[in-house]
Amino acid sequence: MSAKLQALLASRRARQIAVVLVAVAVGSIPLFGSHFTAFIFTLGIVYGLAAMSLSMLTGWVGQASLGHAAFAGAGAFATAKLQTHGWPFLAIMPVVVGAALLFSLVVGIPALRIRGLQLAVATLAFGYSAERGVFEQMGGGYSNDTVLHRPHAFGVDFLNDKNYYLLCVAIAVVLTLLAANLRHRTMGRGMMAVRESETVFSHVGGNVASYKLAGFCISAVYAAIAGVLLGGLIANINKDLFNVQFGFFILAVAIVGGMGSLVGPYIAGLAFAWYPQLFAGVTALQYWTYMIGGLGMVLFVLLLPGGLVAIPKRAGELLLLLKGRFAKAPEEGAAEDTGEVEIDLRGTILAAPSENGDSPTTSIRSLAGARSRAEVSLIEGETGSSRRMRGRQTLGSGGSGGTLLEVEGVSISFGGTIALSDVSFSVQPREVHGLVGPNGAGKSTLFNCVTGIYRPQEGRIFFKGTDLTGLPSYRRARLGIARTFQNINVLPNLTVLENLMVAEQAHWSGNLLRDALGLDAHHRQEKVRLAAEANLEFLGLAHLRDAVAGDLSHGTLKLVELARALTSEPEMLLLDEPAAGLSMQESERLGEVLRQLRDELHLTVLIVEHDMALVMGNCNTVTVLDYGRVIASGAPDDVRNDPNVIAAYLGTTHEEVLAQ
Amino acid sequence: MDFKLLFQTILSGLISGSIYGVLGLGFVVTYKATRVLNLAHGGMAMFLAFVALSFLHRHMNYGLAMLLTALAAIAMGIMIDWTIMRPLRNRPPLDAAVASLGLLLTLQGLAVIIFGAQEKVFPAAVPLRFISVAGFNFSYPQLLGFGSVAVAAVLIGVLFKWTRAGTAIRAYVENPESARGLGVSPLYVSTIAWSVAALLAALAGVMLAPLTLLDSLRMPLYSVKALVAALLGGLNSLSGALAGGILLGVTEAYFQGYIHVRDSVNYLPFGLVVLALLYQGFRGSRRLARAA
Numbered sequence: 007m008s009a010k011l012q013a014l015l016a017s018r019r020a021r022q023i024a025v026v027l028v029a030v031a032v033g034s035i036p037l038f039g040s041h042f043t044a045f046i047f048t049l050g051i052v053y054g055l056a057a058m059s060l061s062m063l064t065g066w067v068g069q070a071s072l073g074h075a076a077f078a079g080a081g082a083f084a085t086a087k088l089q090t091h092g093w094p095f096l097a098i099m100p101v102v103v104g105a106a107l108l109f110s111l112v113v114g115i116p117a118l119r120i121r122g123l124q125l126a127v128a129t130l131a132f133g134y135s136a137e138r139g140v141f142e143q144m145g146g147g148y149s150n151d152t153v154l155h156r157p158h159a160f161g162v163d164f165l166n167d168k169n170y171y172l173l174c175v176a177i178a179v180v181l182t183l184l185a186a187n188l189r190h191r192t193m194g195r196g197m198m199a200v201r202e203s204e205t206v207f208s209h210v211g212g213n214v215a216s217y218k219l220a221g222f223c224i225s226a227v228y229a230a231i232a233g234v235l236l237g238g239l240i241a242n243i244n245k246d247l248f249n250v251q252f253g254f255f256i257l258a259v260a261i262v263g264g265m266g267s268l269v270g271p272y273i274a275g276l277a278f279a280w281y282p283q284l285f286a287g288v289t290a291l292q293y294w295t296y297m298i299g300g301l302g303m304v305l306f307v308l309l310l311p312g313g314l315v316a317i318p319k320r321a322g323e324l325l326l327l328l329k330g331r332f333a334k335a336p337e338e339g340a341a342e343d344t345g346e347v348e349i350d351l352r353g354t355i356l357a358a359p360s361e362n363g364d365s366p367t368t369s370i371r372s373l374a375g376a377r378s379r380a381e382v383s384l385i386e387g388e389t390g391s392s393r394r395m396r397g398r399q400t401l402g403s404g405g406s407g408g409t410l411l412e413v414e415g416v417s418i419s420f421g422g423t424i425a426l427s428d429v430s431f432s433v434q435p436r437e438v439h440g441l442v443g444p445n446g447a448g449k450s451t452l453f454n455c456v457t458g459i460y461r462p463q464e465g466r467i468f469f470k471g472t473d474l475t476g477l478p479s480y481r482r483a484r485l486g487i488a489r490t491f492q493n494i495n496v497l498p499n500l501t502v503l504e505n506l507m508v509a510e511q512a513h514w515s516g517n518l519l520r521d522a523l524g525l526d527a528h529h530r531q532e533k534v535r536l537a538a539e540a541n542l543e544f545l546g547l548a549h550l551r552d553a554v555a556g557d558l559s560h561g562t563l564k565l566v567e568l569a570r571a572l573t574s575e576p577e578m579l580l581l582d583e584p585a586a587g588l589s590m591q592e593s594e595r596l597g598e599v600l601r602q603l604r605d606e607l608h609l610t611v612l613i614v615e616h617d618m619a620l621v622m623g624n625c626n627t628v629t630v631l632d633y634g635r636v637i638a639s640g641a642p643d644d645v646r647n648d649p650n651v652i653a654a655y656l657g658t659t660h661e662e663v664l665a666q
Numbered sequence: 667m668d669f670k671l672l673f674q675t676i677l678s679g680l681i682s683g684s685i686y687g688v689l690g691l692g693f694v695v696t697y698k699a700t701r702v703l704n705l706a707h708g709g710m711a712m713f714l715a716f717v718a719l720s721f722l723h724r725h726m727n728y729g730l731a732m733l734l735t736a737l738a739a740i741a742m743g744i745m746i747d748w749t750i751m752r753p754l755r756n757r758p759p760l761d762a763a764v765a766s767l768g769l770l771l772t773l774q775g776l777a778v779i780i781f782g783a784q785e786k787v788f789p790a791a792v793p794l795r796f797i798s799v800a801g802f803n804f805s806y807p808q809l810l811g812f813g814s815v816a817v818a819a820v821l822i823g824v825l826f827k828w829t830r831a832g833t834a835i836r837a838y839v840e841n842p843e844s845a846r847g848l849g850v851s852p853l854y855v856s857t858i859a860w861s862v863a864a865l866l867a868a869l870a871g872v873m874l875a876p877l878t879l880l881d882s883l884r885m886p887l888y889s890v891k892a893l894v895a896a897l898l899g900g901l902n903s904l905s906g907a908l909a910g911g912i913l914l915g916v917t918e919a920y921f922q923g924y925i926h927v928r929d930s931v932n933y934l935p936f937g938l939v940v941l942a943l944l945y946q947g948f949r950g951s952r953r954l955a956r957a958a
Contacts, residue, residue: 064760123901124897124946127894128943131894134890142932254705254770257767294779300772300773304768305768306768308753
């Protein structure tokens with residue numbers, strides 16, 4: 007019974023219905039109450055909308071703004087100003103949206119190009135300057151208020167507080183639904199990927215700067231609309247309504263509600279709107295409002311991370327703790343997976359459910375399973391991966407027959423250390439090309455030059471004849487270069503499937519309007535999902551589809567990275583030490599996968615690896631780096647016997663080798 | 667052009683600028699060592715100025731009052747660290763920033779409750795007398811201000827460069843993992859950083875208070891100036907924050923004295939921030955090119 011209840015509570019649909027029912031119940035209270043109740047509720051909704059704009063910015067793109075009050079103020083003052091010129095309300099709204107976009111671009115473009123908290127400081131300065139400058143002049147001191155008139159539209163009298171309340175609720179609901187649409191489509195997924203790892207996002211073809219900017223612009227527009235609604239509610243607006251402290255205030259509302267949540271901010275907004283009423287009429291307590299509010303905020307952050315929306319989760323944990331089952335709680339997700347494993351693995355040789363995804367052994371067994379399954383699918387010609395393969399064959403043959411990657415005289419140094427010096431070599435299509443050399447030889451640096459993390463000081467790199475020099479990482483990914491990282495680089499708080507689906511960026515960069523309105527997206531989302539699932543299947547990860555990436559083991563995550571790289575449908579795959587930490591047996595299996603990538607998926611692979619058996623056994627060509635220079639390049643057998651290579655690996659000089 | 671007027675303008679800009687610099691310095695100390703965006707820094711300065719004022723109101727010797735204020739500042743820093751920042755150590759950076767916002771409100775509320783809501787006059791440490799050097803006038807408070815800032819800057823420099831605590835902090839900032847491996851406790855680093863930041867806030871507070879009226883609502887806004895100063899200096903550099911503050915102060919004074927456009931000085935923080943960010947972005951892309 008309790009298990010059933012838990013399952014019911016856990017089901018998303020049930021939760022959504024519950025949220026909607028409660029929201030409708032609470033939301034209709036003002037209709038039966040006084041006009042003052044309606045006023046307070048409207049205030050709460052408007053606070054909630056403003057806070058939701060921040061919740062999206064921080065919870066999705068991972069940026070913070072301390073100056074959102076300025077966007078709200080800009081919306082309100084622009085409306086009031088245009089009203090004095092006789093503009094109708096509905097005609098003003100596009101101007102408000104345009105103004106918010108313009109201002110957010112002015113603030114965002116310089117601030118978002120740099121990683122870190124620059125946006126927080128820039129928006130704070132923006133808020134300060136807006137309050138003391140523009141707002142001061144437009145609606146300065148208390149005697150100089152500007153009046154914002156509520157709209158007269160559709161024959162409804164919005165001067166009636168209850169009608170105005172309904173208008174605000176309707177606008178908030180529409181904006182929230184648009185945001186919810188965005189969240190589960192390309193744009194939303196991309197924004198969360200930016201929050202999790204900018205490196206990963208850019209290496210699957212995502213434009214980090216434009217996604218951050220898009221998140222900031224949407225957020226600013228929402229804040230501006232909230233500002234107009236707040237102005238209409240209060241009617242007399244002045245600079246103190248939209249001062250820097252108000253920006254701090256809505257940030258507090260957003261944190262209390264729960265960052266990233268779309269519902270939480272409204273709950274918190276209503277709470278904050280009611281809060282001062284507790285002190286109303288008691289003059290002696292007036293000054294305590296600040297302090298108690300402040301202390302409450304501190305305690306809230308300390309004791310309830312995740313905000314109000316996290317309460318059910320915390321309560322659930324507490325319940326488990328009381329039942330003495332707390333130790334099992336973290337396995338909840340794994341338990342769900344296990345069920346799927348059993349279904350998924352009928353007749354295959356995958357890991358026992360109990361070991362599921364927890365050790366490198368398991369992951370490599372999964373590899374073996376994947377191989378056998380891939381073979382089966384090749385014969386049957388049924389599964390997604392085989393369909394993909396056929397697609398790739400036609401795609402691959404369209405390319406030029408010549409060199410795929412051409413590295414020409416690349417040099418780079420860090421401080422005084424020369425990492426790469428005049429490195430030249432080329433990679434032919436559909437080969438597995440090994441890049442080996444002692445530690446510190448410059449292999450990963452070379453990878454970073456190819457994928458655009460570093461820009462070489464000298465030399466050029468061509469891919470399919472295109473000069474890569476100066477292209478940002480995401481453009482290179484869109485040309486068909488995908489990579490895995492030496493140190494695992496995944497999006498830890500997203501599911502495995504979402505991690506893979508982010509790779510859609512290589513071919514489709516998302517469309518704000520379409521995603522928000524849900525137009526045409528379903529078909530595309532479905533296509534990406536199928537491709538991602540096919541790759542999970544191919545690498546034997548299908549049972550981990552909905553697992554949260556951060557919970558998985560190192561070995562499994564290496565496969566997830568590979569699957570992500572494949573999902574971006576690259577022509578060339580760069581693998582940085584994929585066998586590190588694997589046993590000899592396991593790396594033999596990895597070799598089989600490599601050959602499969604080349605022979606069945608027709609990919610070109612450039613691989614950095616220390617495991618010589620793997621490299622010599624599976625590569626068509628091997629290039630050896632030592633102290634940043636190419637000391638040998640050719641077929642594995644030639645390279646193996648090259649005296650320079652022997653010298654580099656055994657630590658003797660060339661002359662000594664010759665002398666022997 | 668009247669050079670004397672220009673000189674006086676720049677001089678007053680230098681004095682307010684060095685206060686911004688001290689505020690920025692305090693902000694950078696905690697940001698660097700603990701990655702906390704401390705929005706309460708201006709509030710701490712305000713509260714500690716009120717503490718100093720209450721000592722002075724008891725007819726205490728100025729020096730003794732400052733000493734006690736310094737002790738109060740250290741106590742405040744340690745308390746903030748222990749009760750708020752330590753528990754939030756492993757949480758997303760924004761949580762600590764919001765907690766600092768709560769702290770700001772708490773300090774403002776406390777100040778009003780304890781010290782009253784009306785603006786207070788803060789007595790200057792030295793009488794407003796002038797000495798004239800080559801026809802240029804310097805006031806005693808200005809000289810004392812420059813002296814204090816210089817001493818504070820030197821002390822901070824010595825602390826970070828030559829003491830064990832400073833070395834530990836620098837090591838921790840550079841690489842938390844290996845510093846921990848070498849026996850540097852992150853808790854120790856955080857406590858030192860918050861105490862130093864509170865001391866710097868106290869210094870900025872008592873320097874700022876005589877120039878304006880002491881007021882629990884207005885002074886915390888100097889957090890904005892602190893952040894702008896810190897950002898002008900690159901957000902991570904102590905000397906940069908000091909220089910950034912001075913740049914902000916001098917530009918403000920110049921705008922107030924010479925640019926007669928209403929409120930133009932209030933657009934400065936944002937304008938300077940945009941310029942600084944554009945410059946950093948430009949330098950960042952060049953650095954990428956040099957890959958250094």
